[in-house]
Amino acid sequence: MGRTKLSVTLCEMWGWRGQNNSLKDMSCRDMLRALDKAGRITLPEPKSVSRKVGTTMKIKHLAHDETLITGSLKDLRTLHVEIVSSKDKLVEFKSYIDQFHYLGFGRHIGEHMGYMVYSRDGLALSCLLFGSAAWACRERDIYIGWGKEQRKHRLNCLTNNTRFLVLPFVRIPHLASHILSLITRRISADWEKKYGHPVYLLETFCEISRFRGTCYRAANWMRVGSTTGRGRDGGHHNAILPVKDIYLYPLVDNYRSKLCE
Incomplete structure (x- = not known):
């Protein structure tokens, strides 16, 4: 076969x-x-x-203007959020993430959504990638109230913010949390338009040795626990992966009932 x-x-x-x-x-x-x-x-x-x-998947690295962008958020607003859909935009998106995110671009499996965020003057500020939610995450699943069968049938109604990059030459206080707020207002409708179904909950995993999750907490994401660091192959005792804090963001008030249908 x-x-x-x-x-x-x-x-x-x-x-x-x-x-x-x-x-x-x-x-x-x-x-x-x-x-x-x-x-x-x-x-x-x-x-x-x-x-x-x-x-390894080859990512084309473009030459980007890395002029320092400073000031306050009001100097850049109103921000423009664009879904990554065209071939040219995807090349730009991959280039930014692969060059400036510590994980690189990598690969996404299944349903996904990419966003680029620009200032009112068209300056690139940030890239975000959402993809398939983690198959199993004990703390998350307990918080939702999921059993295995419910998770199996409703996992596609949850998406994982796998990459969030504010470009390193952009130094604007409160920008990251503001961008997260803009995305959370629209992602479910964008997802439904692209895939024919909404998402009800967002998740992300912050490596605790690198990040404090400040922008997520400022944007009202909820920390619900931490991973064990064992992954799928770590057995019961040995940590083989970085420990990460788990953050969730409900997009609707009745997200639990929606996810447990």
């Missing part, structure tokens, strides 16, 4: 479909490739490959 047939079969077995009832084949293939790379499963050899297996 080839990779495509395998992913289609799994989608049919799991009932993994989008809001338009089409099989989420590409998302499933991305997941299978990630599991194969991590050594959790062994996939059949691909019949064709777009690039050599094992190579």
Whole structure:
């Protein structure tokens, strides 16, 4: 059985479909490739490959104007938020994140949404990427009140802020929390327009050795606990990943009932 047939079969077995009832084949293939790379499963050899297996995704690095931007928030408002959709905008978006975010751009699996934020004069200020929520997170799941079956069926109604970058040459007090507030007001509608369903809750994970989560707390995100650092392969005792604080932001008042339907 080839990779495509395998992913289609799994989608049919799991009932993994989008809001338009089409099989989420590409998302499933991305997941299978990630599991194969991590050594959790062994996939059949691909019949064709777009690039050599094992190579790192190449991100085009553009030359950016890094002139220092200082002052106050009122000097930049009203900010312009743009969804990353065009090819040119995606190249710019990837370049900023890969050059200036400590994790680089990486890859996203499944549903995702990218935003770029500009000043009223068109100066690039920030990039945000939202993607698939963590499959399992004990503190989060307890806070929501999720069982395994509820989580399985409603996980797509939650999204993870996997990257948040205020460009390093932008030094504006309170800018980060203001940007988060702008995004939280619109992301559910943007998600529904793109994928046919809303999201009810946002999550993010802040590495505690690097960040204090100040901008998230200032934007009224709730800290609900910390990760163990064990990941999926760390067993019961050994921490193999950085410990991270878990922050959540409800987009609707009845998010628990929506997520537990």
